[in-house]
Amino acid sequence: MRATKSRRSVPLNTDLPNTEYFLGLDLGGTSIKAVAVTAKGEKLRQRSVPFVDRDMEWARKIRTLVRAWRRELGEPAGIGLSAPGLAAKDARSIAVMPGRLLGLERFEWADYLASPRPIPILNDAHAALLGEVWRGAARGLRDVMLFTLGTGVGGAAMVDGHLLRGAIGRAGHLGHITVDWNGPRDDFNTAGSLEHFMGNKFIRERSKGRFASTHELVAAAVEGDAAAKEIWDRSVRALGCSIGSLINVLDSDAVIIGGGIARAGEALFTPLERYVRHYEWQAGGHQAKILRAELGDHAGAYGSAANALGFNAAKPSRPAKQRAQEL
Amino acid sequence: MRATKSRRSVPLNTDLPNTEYFLGLDLGGTSIKAVAVTAKGEKLRQRSVPFVDRDMEWARKIRTLVRAWRRELGEPAGIGLSAPGLAAKDARSIAVMPGRLLGLERFEWADYLASPRPIPILNDAHAALLGEVWRGAARGLRDVMLFTLGTGVGGAAMVDGHLLRGAIGRAGHLGHITVDWNGPRDDFNTAGSLEHFMGNKFIRERSKGRFASTHELVAAAVEGDAAAKEIWDRSVRALGCSIGSLINVLDSDAVIIGGGIARAGEALFTPLERYVRHYEWQAGGHQAKILRAELGDHAGAYGSAANALGFNAAKPSRPAKQRAQEL
Numbered sequence: 084m085r086a087t088k089s090r091r092s093v094p095l096n097t098d099l100p101n102t103e104y105f106l107g108l109d110l111g112g113t114s115i116k117a118v119a120v121t122a123k124g125e126k127l128r129q130r131s132v133p134f135v136d137r138d139m140e141w142a143r144k145i146r147t148l149v150r151a152w153r154r155e156l157g158e159p160a161g162i163g164l165s166a167p168g169l170a171a172k173d174a175r176s177i178a179v180m181p182g183r184l185l186g187l188e189r190f191e192w193a194d195y196l197a198s199p200r201p202i203p204i205l206n207d208a209h210a211a212l213l214g215e216v217w218r219g220a221a222r223g224l225r226d227v228m229l230f231t232l233g234t235g236v237g238g239a240a241m242v243d244g245h246l247l248r249g250a251i252g253r254a255g256h257l258g259h260i261t262v263d264w265n266g267p268r269d270d271f272n273t274a275g276s277l278e279h280f281m282g283n284k285f286i287r288e289r290s291k292g293r294f295a296s297t298h299e300l301v302a303a304a305v306e307g308d309a310a311a312k313e314i315w316d317r318s319v320r321a322l323g324c325s326i327g328s329l330i331n332v333l334d335s336d337a338v339i340i341g342g343g344i345a346r347a348g349e350a351l352f353t354p355l356e357r358y359v360r361h362y363e364w365q366a367g368g369h370q371a372k373i374l375r376a377e378l379g380d381h382a383g384a385y386g387s388a389a390n391a392l393g394f395n396a397a398k399p400s401r402p403a404k405q406r407a408q409e410l
Numbered sequence: 411m412r413a414t415k416s417r418r419s420v421p422l423n424t425d426l427p428n429t430e431y432f433l434g435l436d437l438g439g440t441s442i443k444a445v446a447v448t449a450k451g452e453k454l455r456q457r458s459v460p461f462v463d464r465d466m467e468w469a470r471k472i473r474t475l476v477r478a479w480r481r482e483l484g485e486p487a488g489i490g491l492s493a494p495g496l497a498a499k500d501a502r503s504i505a506v507m508p509g510r511l512l513g514l515e516r517f518e519w520a521d522y523l524a525s526p527r528p529i530p531i532l533n534d535a536h537a538a539l540l541g542e543v544w545r546g547a548a549r550g551l552r553d554v555m556l557f558t559l560g561t562g563v564g565g566a567a568m569v570d571g572h573l574l575r576g577a578i579g580r581a582g583h584l585g586h587i588t589v590d591w592n593g594p595r596d597d598f599n600t601a602g603s604l605e606h607f608m609g610n611k612f613i614r615e616r617s618k619g620r621f622a623s624t625h626e627l628v629a630a631a632v633e634g635d636a637a638a639k640e641i642w643d644r645s646v647r648a649l650g651c652s653i654g655s656l657i658n659v660l661d662s663d664a665v666i667i668g669g670g671i672a673r674a675g676e677a678l679f680t681p682l683e684r685y686v687r688h689y690e691w692q693a694g695g696h697q698a699k700i701l702r703a704e705l706g707d708h709a710g711a712y713g714s715a716a717n718a719l720g721f722n723a724a725k726p727s728r729p730a731k732q733r734a735q736e737l
Contacts, residue, residue, distance in 0.1 A: 169693065179694050226577040240659065242576055247569045249661020250553040251696050254569055259691065260655035264589050264648065271658060271691035274651055321591065324601055328587035331598060332567065332659060334576020364586065364598035366496065367506050369578050 102127065106152060106159040107388025109210060109381070110141055110166040112183065116384040117145075119152055119159070122392050124218045128152060129381060139186040142195060149196050162202045163391030164192055165210030165383045169252035174203045178252065203390050207383050208255060209246055211376075212239035214385030215339050217394050219377040225396050226336045228329055229376070230257055230322070232297075232344035236278040240333050244397030257329060258282065262321045280321035283344065290314050301347045319351060323358025330363055330371055341376025429454065433479060433486040434715025436537060436708070437468055437493040439510065443711040444472075446479055446486070449719050451545045455479060456708060466513040469522060476523050489529045490718030491519055492537030492710045496579035501530045505579065530717050534710050535582060536573055538703075539566035541712030542666050543723050546704040552723050553663045555656055556703070557584055557649070559624075559671035563605040567660050571724030584656060585609065589648045607648035610671065617641050628674045646678060650685020657690055657698055668703025 104127050109116040113136070119128040132148055134140045149162070166187060168180025176189045193202045205213070212221075212229040221227045225244035231237040236258025240247045247254035258278035259271040266275020279285055283297045294300040294311070297318075303311035326338055338359070345351060356373055363371065378385050431454050436443040440463070446455040459475055461467045476489070493514060495507025507514050519529045532540070539548075539556040548554045552571035558564040563585025567574045574581035585605035586598040593602020606612055610624045621627040621638070624645075630638035653665055665686070672678060683700055690698065705712050 242569070242574045242581055243572065245570065245572045247660070249569055250663040250698075251661060251693060253691070253693055254659065254661035256658040256691075259658040260587070261589060261651050261689075262591050264651045268689070272689050273654060273658065273691070274689060276655075324588050324591045327600060328603075329659065331583040331586040331600065332581065332656065333574070334578060334581035336577040362588075362595070362599050362601060364580070364583075364600070366578060366580055371577075 102156075103160045104156055105388040105392045106149065106162045107214075107384040107386065107391065108145060108149075108162065108164040109207060109383030109387055110145065110164065110184070110187075111207070111383075112136070112167070115141060115145055115148065116381050117148055117152075118381055118384040118388055119156055120218075120385070120388050122160075124385075127156060129384075131380065136184060141184065142186070142190065146196060158199070159391075161200060161388075161391030162192075162196065162198055163205065163210075163387035163389070164202055165205040165207045165387045165390075167207050170204050170206050170209070170248070172252070174205070175201065176204055177206075203387075205387060205390050206239075206248075206252060206255075208237045208239040209248065210384075210386030210390065211341065211378075211382035212241060212255070212339070212386065213246055213389050213394070213396075214378050214382040214387075215341075215376060216241060216396050217389040218385050219382060220339050220374040221337055224336050226334055227339060228255075228257060228326075228333055228335045228337075229339045229341065230326075231342035231376075232281055232322075232340065233342040234284050235282045236276075237342070240329075240335070241396060242333050242335075244395065246396075257325070260325055260328065262324055277321055277325045281318045281344070289318075297344050297347075301344075301350050305350050315350070316354065319354045320358050323355055324362050326359050326371070327362025327364070335371050337372040337374050339374045339376050341379075341382065345375060429483075430487045431483055432715040432719045433476065433489045434541075434711040434713065434718065435472060435476075435489065435491040436534060436710030436714055437472065437491065437511070437514075438534070438707075438710075439463070439494070442468060442472055442475065443708050444475055444479075445708055445711040445715055446483055447545075447712070447715050449487075451712075454483060456711075458707065463511060468511065469513070469517065473523060485526070486718075488527060488715075488718030489519075489523065489525055490532065490537075490714035490716070491529055492532040492534045492714045492717075494534050497531050497533050497536070497575070499579070501532070502528065503531055504533075530714075532714060532717050533566075533575075533579060533582075535564045535566040536575065537711075537713030537717065538668065538705075538709035539568060539582075539666070539713065540573055540716050540721070540723075541705050541709040541714075542668075542703060543568060544716040544721050545712050546709060547666050547701040548664055551663050553661055554666060555582075555584060555653075555660055555662045555664075556666045556668065558669035558703075559608055559649075559667065560669040561611050562609045563603075564669070567656075567662070568723060569660050569662075571722065573723075584652070587652055587655065589651055604648055604652045608645045608671070616645075624671050624674070628671075628677050632677050642677070643681065646681045647685050650682055651689050653686050653698070654689025654691070662698050664699040664701050666701045666703050668706075668709065672702060 104119045107118045115132040117130045168177040171178035215221045228240045238257025239255035259273040263275030269276045304315040431446045434445045442459045444457045461471050495504040498505035542548045555567045565584025566582035586600040590602030596603045631642040
């Protein structure tokens with residue numbers, strides 16, 4: 084299996100002490116990703132800090148990192164943060180995150196980090212999409228959906244330049260739509276969901292115990308193993324079928340594919356393109372572009388920074404702050 | 411079958427000559443619906459005008475109606491119009507409407523009706539949802555999806571108070587999502603779509619020629635016919651399953667059900683409630699409300715008026731014009 088994940092080279096500028104910058108933080112399951120970027124997206128710093136999910140170590144590690152960058156770069160013009168779970172309506176915290184990252188629910192970041200400004204909190208997938216629209220694969224686009232193919236299948240959606248959040252912040256759970264209503268219900272009660280067909284956590288079940296990971300499955304399929312080819316083909320077809328459905332709901336210009344399984348490269352993207360064309364309503368000849376995520380593990384951190392600086396894809400040319408300065 | 415479709419009684423006010431009013435027009439397949447309403451939603455006039463789809467008779471009938479109300483009520487403060495098809499990005503016309511209403515594509519309404527102001531054009535389902543949010547079943551809500559169950563299954567979606575339009579104006583085609591990926595592809599290339607399971611146009615196929623309409627099917631099911639019960643149950647389950655999927659994508663507070671098949675009343679809503687609860691991710695105990703459409707055939711006309719007066723559910727308390735006056 085060829086690893087073809089590309090990563091856009093963001094210009095690194097280390098010669099700008101006291102430059103206005105925004106700090107984007109993305110709290111994952113095992114590490115914290117952080118970027119310090121200017122309003123134009125120039126990267127000043129980038130870091131990945133591992134942590135153990137115990138006694139809120141993630142909080143202390145984030146505080147240490149923010150303090151270090153404050154010393155080096157000065158007070159940021161804004162801080163944004165993303166994390167798993169559903170963001171609260173007031174965007175001050177993660178409201179719902181059962182099971183992991185104990186202590187995260189309703190944790191007030193602006194207080195903890197002694198920020199003079201509010202720290203807007205986003206769901207991690209929402210942040211990743213915002214990052215890709217701001218500085219990654221979907222720059223300049225307004226109608227985009229994102230799939231992250233990994234242990235599960237995550238997602239996010241932007242329509243008319245508006246990042247969908249929804250009534251309780253769960254919009255864009257694109258892995259939890261039905262592909263086969265006769266299939267078993269997943270953790271979200273969705274029958275025969277896309278996640279069931281594509282998520283790494285179901286690979287043993289899908290392969291009757293033969294494969295321990297999608298990586299192994301794809302490697303065997305590429306080498307011509309007939310059973311592996313069939314299982315993988317079903318996964319890709321389920322994704323193509325789901326994208327076809329969601330284009331009718333969200334009317335996207337582009338579909339971004341990220342996550343570990345996207346590293347399958349052509350073994351994923353070549354058949355996926357075919358299935359999307361098969362299931363897509365090509366109204367007036369319109370075809371959604373299939374794009375590879377470009378910001379890798381730091382997409383969420385970029386999105387958090389974009390959120391802090393008021394980036395709004397509905398008005399794509401200039402961020403909100405810049406517009407305000409022009410008034 | 412008991413007809414239980416309710417219709418909200420909108421106050422009729424005929425004693426207000428020269429009152430500021432907005433004119434909402436909805437061009438359907440066989441008739442034009444029109445309302446004249448104040449910015450607060452008080453109804454001054456309501457009409458339904460049939461037409462034959464030949465030689466653009468619909469255009470002339472609309473012009474005649476608008477002229478009559480101009481004479482009676484004065485120049486409207488705004489005119490809005492909705493019609494089948496995909497609205498153009500600039501909202502000045504319907505861009506795509508193949509097969510029916512010949513002449514509608516790119517027809518410039520503001521010129522034709524000699525309007526001193528732009529006439530914003532909406533897709534008909536988008537308008538119906540906007541109407542229901544402004545003055546109907548979903549007043550005060552911001553996260554809502556609408557299904558219209560009829561010949562086909564139409565729909566529209568609002569998220570965070572934003573009516574989803576999308577890249578080419580087709581967002582919200584909720585009838586064209588997959589329920590059973592092994593089913594046949596529909597006119598939109600969607601495999602085993604909700605429309606296939608619920609649309610009246612497939613009732614003969616679904617019932618192996620036994621029923622000519624969903625009305626007949628439901629009547630037989632209510633009377634205890636076992637085969638009819640089974641077919642109808644599959645239809646309702648497909649709808650419940652689809653709503654479950656779409657809640658994960660759109661995170662709705664409420665689901666509005668309208669269209670002719672909604673007249674089935676309890677025979678639809680009782681089992682539908684059960685299936686939605688079965689397939690719904692009830693994060694934090696959240697349950698989407700299932701609501702019956704309230705504005706009936708005139709929802710689109712109300713939505714067009716709401717669109718003309720700048721109603722914005724993202725700021726639910728007051729319409730844009732009123733807010734502007736308060737500044």
